[in-house]
Structure formats: C-alpha cells, structure tokens
Amino acid sequence: xPEGHTLHRLALELTDAFAxxxxxxxxxxxxxxxxxxxxDGQVLEGAEAWGxxxxxxxxxxxxxxxxxxxxGKLDVxxxxxxxxxxxxxxxxRLVRADGTAYADLRxxxxxxLVTAEQRDLVVERSGPDPIRPDADPDRxxxxxxxxxxxxxxxxxxxxxxxxxxNVYRAEVLYRHRMHPLRPGSTLxxxxxxxxxxxxxxxMAEGVRTGRIDTVRPEHSPEAMGRPPRxxxxxxEVYVYRRHGQxxxxxxxxxxxxxLQGRNLFWCPRxxxxxxxxxxx
DNA sequence: CTGCAATGCTAAG
DNA sequence: TTAGCCTTGCAGG
Numbered sequence: 446x447p448e449g450h451t452l453h454r455l456a457l458e459l460t461d462a463f464a465x466x467x468x469x470x471x472x473x474x475x476x477x478x479x480x481x482x483x484x485d486g487q488v489l490e491g492a493e494a495w496g497x498x499x500x501x502x503x504x505x506x507x508x509x510x511x512x513x514x515x516x517g518k519l520d521v522x523x524x525x526x527x528x529x530x531x532x533x534x535x536x537x538r539l540v541r542a543d544g545t546a547y548a549d550l551r552x553x554x555x556x557x558l559v560t561a562e563q564r565d566l567v568v569e570r571s572g573p574d575p576i577r578p579d580a581d582p583d584r585x586x587x588x589x590x591x592x593x594x595x596x597x598x599x600x601x602x603x604x605x606x607x608x609x610x611n612v613y614r615a616e617v618l619y620r621h622r623m624h625p626l627r628p629g630s631t632l633x634x635x636x637x638x639x640x641x642x643x644x645x646x647x648m649a650e651g652v653r654t655g656r657i658d659t660v661r662p663e664h665s666p667e668a669m670g671r672p673p674r675x676x677x678x679x680x681e682v683y684v685y686r687r688h689g690q691x692x693x694x695x696x697x698x699x700x701x702x703x704l705q706g707r708n709l710f711w712c713p714r715x716x717x718x719x720x721x722x723x724x725x
Numbered sequence: 726c727t728g729c730a731a732t733g734c735t736a737a738g
Numbered sequence: 739t740t741a742g743c744c745t746t747g748c749a750g751g
Contacts, residue, residue: 447732447733448732448733497732497733497734512733512734513732513733514733514734514735515731515733515734516731516732516733517733554733554734554735555734601733603733603734610732611731611732612732614732657732686731707732707733708731
C-alpha cells in the first residue's frame with residue numbers, strides 16, 4: 446500500500462499498460478471531469494514516481510499528478526476482454542483506446558492536471574528517494590546531521606527523504622537498532638549511510654514484490670517455526686503493529702507511542718534509549 | 726450491522 | 739492541533 450514502493454510499482458505498471466497508446470481519460474465520479482477532458486484521447490507517454498508522488502505524462506507536456514494519501518488506490522488491469530462499469534467512487538479512469546487495459550483511481554488525496562513546471566516544483570521539494578538511481582543520500586544527511594528532531598520524524602519528513610512511510614520507518618530503525626526518538630544530530634555518518642543503503646535494498650524489493658518484507662531470513666516464519674503474518678499489509682516485519690507482542694529477536698515486548706500524530710513501534714531492548722531519561 | 730483505525734498529507738483554525 | 743479525504747479490513751454486537 447502507499448509508501449514509495451507502491452507508487453514506483455504503479456508507475457511501471459502504467460507505463461507497461463499504456464505508454465505509447467491513445468488513452469481515454471474520464472472521471473465517473475465527476476471530480477476530475479474537467480481536467481480529464483483536457484487529456485482525453487491523447488497519447489500517454491509514460492509514468493514516473495518521486496517518493497509518494499506519481500506523474501502520468503501525456504502528449505503536450507501535461508501530467509496527471511496523483512497522491513494516494515492514506516487509503517487511495519490505483520488499480521491497473523491489463524489483458525481484459527471488456528472494461529466493466531465503474532464500482533464505487535472512481536475519481537479517474539484510464540482506458541486504452543483498444544480496450545485491452547484500464548486503470549481506476551479511488552480515494553486519492555490528490556488528482557490534478559499539472560504542467561512540467563508544477564511537477565518540477567514537487568520534485569524539488571522532495572528529499573532523495575531511495576528507489577531512484579539518481580538519488581543523493583548526502584542531501585538527506587545534511588538535513589539529518591543539523592537537526593535535533595527525532596530520527597523517527599526525520600525519516601517520515603518527505604522534504605528530508607522521499608518515499609519512506611510508517612512501515613519502512615519502524616522497520617529500518619529496528620534493523621539499525623536506533624531508538625525512534627534519537628535526535629538526528631547524534632547519528633554518525635556511517636550509521637546514516639548504512640540505513641540509506643538498507644532502504645535502497647528493502648524498497649527495491651518492495652517494488653518487485655508489491656509488499657513490505659523486512660525480516661532477515663533467520664527470522665522468517667519458516668526459520669522460526671511461527672505462523673506467517675496475516676493482515677492487510679501482508680509482509681513480514683519486526684515491529685510494525687506488533688506492539689505488546691514479543692520481539693522476534695530478544696523476546697521483549699514491542700512498544701508503541703504516537704509521534705506527530707503517527708504510530709511509532711519499537712523494541713525497547715534492541716533499540717536502546719539514547720539517554721537514560723528518554724522514553725523506553 | 727456499525728464503528729473504527731490505517732502504510733499520508735493539506736488546509737483551516 | 740484538528741478535520742477532511744471517502745476506501746478497506748477488521749473487531750465487536
């Protein structure tokens with residue numbers, strides 16, 4: 446679901462399904478109808494993601510900017526015989542002119558038609574994205590090393606780093622044994638580099654599989670003889686939404702707290718406090 | 726069935 | 739700091 450890997454995966458799916466084809470663009474729900482008419486019947490040139498932002502490019506330098514927010518969804522279907530009637534509130538529907546593929550957007554926070562300049566503004570405001578090969582982790586490091594804000598907040602700040610959401614945040618902090626409230630300025634550069642390198646691998650895997658898996662092989666359900674996780678996000682994780690359950694590595698009870706309105710999860714033993722008085 | 730929380734973010738107050 | 743977006747899956751009655 447919508448952390449950066451989801452948007453990059455969608456960009457690939459959209460490009461595969463529609464690039465180079467004439468596409469009918471509509472808004473069964475109506476809220477995107479006016480903009481849709483401006484690109485309806487144009488050639489879709491490709492789709493690209495930066496962090497959690499998706500841009501679908503049409504002939505004439507016009508882009509549909511999509512942000513899924515918390516529960517938005519974009520379903521891409523290819524190789525269909527027939528395009529079904531829309532179900533629910535479909536904000537935007539793309540249909541290949543030959544009718545063999547369609548995509549439905551629902552519940553998105555943002556769906557707007559923008560110029561190349563407007564797209565560039567979004568990209569410029571974003572921090573480096575671990576999924577993009579052109580990303581420069583030093584840009585993020587320069588923000589982190591100068592900030593007394595908790596690393597748990599910095600990782601979710603899309604102007605510091607683009608694409609990391611609540612699951613990757615919790616999990617990468619766990620994997621690097623960092624307490625979420627530790628100030629950014631107390632990290633060593635080597636720690637940041639290791640964290641970044643890990644995100645590059647984890648998130649690329651997320652693009653490939655469409656889910657967030659962060660446990661190492663020795664902690665997999667098979668290796669540990671435990672049942673696989675079964676809930677809506679599907680992947681195998683160490684601490685995300687596991688509060689009150691035993692840590693897979695040390696057995697301590699996973700803890701939770703709220704930081705800036707978002708749920709934090711961490712293991713008090715594997716992610717020791719950075720100071721004696723910090724939250725445990 | 727009803728209610729609520731959720732991988733996010735913006736704008737209003 | 740809070741409401742809103744308006745979907746989905748789960749818990750509880």
